[in-house]
Amino acid sequence: MLDDLVTGVGGDWWNEFFTDRSKPCPFFVEWPDENLAEWFGEGLLAPGRVLEFGSGNGRNATYLASLGCSVDAVDFSAHAIEWAQERTKSAGASVAFHCCSIFDATFPEGSYDLVYDAGCFHHLPPHRRQDYVELVYRALKPGGSYGLVCFRPEGGSGYTDQQVYERASLGGGLGYSEDRLRALWDKAPFSLRVLRRMHESDGQGPYFGEDFLWVLLAAKEGQSASGTA
Numbered sequence: 001m002l003d004d005l006v007t008g009v010g011g012d013w014w015n016e017f018f019t020d021r022s023k024p025c026p027f028f029v030e031w032p033d034e035n036l037a038e039w040f041g042e043g044l045l046a047p048g049r050v051l052e053f054g055s056g057n058g059r060n061a062t063y064l065a066s067l068g069c070s071v072d073a074v075d076f077s078a079h080a081i082e083w084a085q086e087r088t089k090s091a092g093a094s095v096a097f098h099c100c101s102i103f104d105a106t107f108p109e110g111s112y113d114l115v116y117d118a119g120c121f122h123h124l125p126p127h128r129r130q131d132y133v134e135l136v137y138r139a140l141k142p143g144g145s146y147g148l149v150c151f152r153p154e155g156g157s158g159y160t161d162q163q164v165y166e167r168a169s170l171g172g173g174l175g176y177s178e179d180r181l182r183a184l185w186d187k188a189p190f191s192l193r194v195l196r197r198m199h200e201s202d203g204q205g206p207y208f209g210e211d212f213l214w215v216l217l218a219a220k221e222g223q224s225a226s227g228t229a
Helices: 011-017 034-041 059-066 078-091 126-139 161-167 178-185
Strands: 049-053 070-075 095-099 112-117 140-151 190-197 213-220
Touching: 011 078, 034 059, 034 140, 034 213, 049 059, 059 070, 059 078, 059 095, 070 078, 078 095, 112 126, 126 140, 126 161, 126 178, 140 178, 178 190, 178 213
Parallel strands: 049 070, 049 112, 070 095, 112 140
Antiparallel strands: 140 213, 190 213
């Protein structure tokens, strides 16, 4: 019922958002996130099984598949999925796309090495926040990793949780402070590995970066198959 009180969280809204691919939107580029390239390059992440939330036009899913990852990607918008499938086909990559809410997606629990989100979390209404954390936990293997790109305070709407419901809107997405992210992702059953401002790119590729965003990498407690926690 609370979902129905907040506009901009349903599939119809997101279908409209992805209808015009040419509109000016920072996330409508073809390049993957700079932090993904860094984390794989530095050995913080390794190719494995990945679940992506809010895959959008498929730029990160395609990149992850190109590294040898087995990727399941979820998005609410059929238009976004269509765009992403065109991208992966052009790149010769294989990604399993699922058009639904992340909360309606079905997946084998405890089976993913990485859950990645570059634009879904900050569009969730406050009452869904803990559900989301629990969803990430269920999806990950012990010792698995969670990667997030989300709005910093200056990148979001500035709405408080109470204002979201008073105005029946997320205002384009919620910004998060460092303290709020640490409160979610740096306590059991997770531990924080990286939290920094995203490096801004020059807009020419080969990687995406905007400095109004956070990048975060956390690990689920437990021991991975490789023997590392």
